[in-house]
Amino acid sequence: MYPLILILSTFITHDAYAYLDPGTGSFIIQVVIGAIAGSLFFIKQYWQKIKTFLNKNKKE
Amino acid sequence: MNITNHPASFRDPDGAILFIDNVLHRFVSNNFKSKYDKLMNSGLHKELVKNQFIVDHEENGEREGGFLIKPELISNISYPYEWSFSQLKDAALLTLKIQEVAIEHGMSLKDASAYNIQFQNGKPIFIDTTSFENFSEGQAWVAYKQFCQHFLAPLALMSCTDIRLGSLLKNYIDGIPLDLAASLMPLKSKLSLGLSMHLFFHAKMQGKYSDSGISKQEVKKIPKMQTLGILDSLKTTISKLKLSTVDTEWGDYYNNTNYSDESFNEKKELIKSFSKELKLKKVWDLGANRGVFSRIFADQGINTIAWDIDPIAVEKNYNQIKKSSETSISPLLVDLTNPTPSIGWSLVERDSFVERAKDVDLVMALALIHHLAIGNNVPLEQIAMFFSKLSENLIIEFVPKGDSQVDILLSSREDIFSDYNESGFEKAFSEYYTVEKKENVQGSKRTLYLLKKK
Numbered sequence: 001m002y003p004l005i006l007i008l009s010t011f012i013t014h015d016a017y018a019y020l021d022p023g024t025g026s027f028i029i030q031v032v033i034g035a036i037a038g039s040l041f042f043i044k045q046y047w048q049k050i051k052t053f054l055n056k057n058k059k060e
Numbered sequence: 061m062n063i064t065n066h067p068a069s070f071r072d073p074d075g076a077i078l079f080i081d082n083v084l085h086r087f088v089s090n091n092f093k094s095k096y097d098k099l100m101n102s103g104l105h106k107e108l109v110k111n112q113f114i115v116d117h118e119e120n121g122e123r124e125g126g127f128l129i130k131p132e133l134i135s136n137i138s139y140p141y142e143w144s145f146s147q148l149k150d151a152a153l154l155t156l157k158i159q160e161v162a163i164e165h166g167m168s169l170k171d172a173s174a175y176n177i178q179f180q181n182g183k184p185i186f187i188d189t190t191s192f193e194n195f196s197e198g199q200a201w202v203a204y205k206q207f208c209q210h211f212l213a214p215l216a217l218m219s220c221t222d223i224r225l226g227s228l229l230k231n232y233i234d235g236i237p238l239d240l241a242a243s244l245m246p247l248k249s250k251l252s253l254g255l256s257m258h259l260f261f262h263a264k265m266q267g268k269y270s271d272s273g274i275s276k277q278e279v280k281k282i283p284k285m286q287t288l289g290i291l292d293s294l295k296t297t298i299s300k301l302k303l304s305t306v307d308t309e310w311g312d313y314y315n316n317t318n319y320s321d322e323s324f325n326e327k328k329e330l331i332k333s334f335s336k337e338l339k340l341k342k343v344w345d346l347g348a349n350r351g352v353f354s355r356i357f358a359d360q361g362i363n364t365i366a367w368d369i370d371p372i373a374v375e376k377n378y379n380q381i382k383k384s385s386e387t388s389i390s391p392l393l394v395d396l397t398n399p400t401p402s403i404g405w406s407l408v409e410r411d412s413f414v415e416r417a418k419d420v421d422l423v424m425a426l427a428l429i430h431h432l433a434i435g436n437n438v439p440l441e442q443i444a445m446f447f448s449k450l451s452e453n454l455i456i457e458f459v460p461k462g463d464s465q466v467d468i469l470l471s472s473r474e475d476i477f478s479d480y481n482e483s484g485f486e487k488a489f490s491e492y493y494t495v496e497k498k499e500n501v502q503g504s505k506r507t508l509y510l511l512k513k514k
Binding site: 035 | 170206208258262265266267268270283285287290292
């Protein structure tokens with residue numbers, strides 16, 4: 001567990017933030033799931049582009 | 061000039077609600093000025109107003125330490141624990157949409173409270189103009205936790221466990237704690253990638269770092285694609301949450317009442333004739349079910365709230381409103397035997413059911429009194445006293461013994477209600493009201509009254 005905290009601690013900086021307490025766990029999780037959610041989003045966007053392209057060709 | 065601060069508006073020092081000569085204003089601090097300018101000049105505000113995502117406002121002069129804006133007024137204030145599943149879902153999706161548009165304009169929501177959404181003209185709308193901060197690439201969403209607690213957790217519980225769990229929001233003013241939500245979710249919900257990440261894993265991470273001593277810090281650099289990915293994932297997860305089609309006790313009410321079509325229409329006509337001479341701006345229909353009778357008023361453009369105890373009835377009413385783009389009727393959830401209390405700090409943050417009845421011109425209580433008097437043992441005098449707190453005028457239907465609905469209530473218990481008859485009703489209500497009109501509802505044993513407060 002300690003190595004995990006150590007690794008995740010490197011994602012932490014010490015900037016000031018707004019009035020709401022964002023919660024440490026809730027901040028760290030965004031880094032962890034960001035990679036998965038970001039990749040899926042990337043694929044989804046490209047898939048949409050391919051679909052639009054194919055539909056366009058079909059119509060023509 | 062008489063200035064009073066709104067007691068609920070203390071969490072965010074950048075923008076507080078206050079009343080100047082009873083007119084609602086928002087004070088914007090000088091600290092927020094540069095963000096306000098960006099909101100207004102980047103095209104973000106214009107786009108949000110154009111799409112009716114946020115209330116518009118006008119600037120209204122300076123005040124020590126900042127300046128004032130006068131927002132458009134919301135006709136009815138309601139709270140997330142009074143919304144149906146789809147109302148909360150639409151409010152959640154609107155919040156995510158606003159965050160998306162904000163990021164496109166280099167800004168981000170600094171909070172994602174469900175209390176920043178109200179319903180106006182049948183649709184959700186964002187009301188907090190000072191909820192924006194600058195967005196720079198690499199920044200994690202500061203309101204992610206709040207969004208999951210205020211929206212994702214209750215929606216997931218209502219969808220996967222039990223629709224009634226939305227009422228937990230009454231206990232937890234800052235949203236349902238994620239560990240509690242996770243413990244109440246069925247095992248199979250872990251199969252959803254979205255719920256696994258945003259609810260189950262999120263709850264675990266919160267637990268792990270709850271006393272880590274590294275709070276009040278920010279996560280370093282999340283690429284923008286990942287920030288947008290998390291938003292998209294939240295949107296997909298919430299869009300996929302649906303209500304199971306279980307009908308509740310009341311959901312199928314109109315197919316199972318004591319009325320023929322003829323007497324149903326007759327009752328509508330009676331209500332129309334009773335209310336013809338009243339000058340109505342706001343009507344509360346209590347026990348409205350799906351709002352068939354509420355629409356007598358809403359269809360005339362009168363601001364009408366259709367209150368009901370049943371979350372499925374409120375849900376069906378809201379879906380009807382969306383389908384027909386209705387603008388004057390608002391469906392809300394309330395249990396009249398235990399109406400919405402005031403909650404929050406010092407009990408002044410969120411107003412109770414009764415506190416919000418200030419400007420109601422007419423209360424309507426059709427086919428309701430037997431549920432309160434017999435179903436909940438409330439003496440008729442107390443029912444009269446409660447209604448008299450809400451409005452000047454009351455249209456009420458007395459449902460006597462011998463009516464099949466009353467007989468069902470009495471079938472499994474001893475009849476201890478000797479005063480529950482028409483004369484007992486009139487005597488009890490005469491303490492608070494005078495009878496203006498009284499008619500029998502044809503084809504039934506029921507009587508309809510128009511009462512005026514003494």
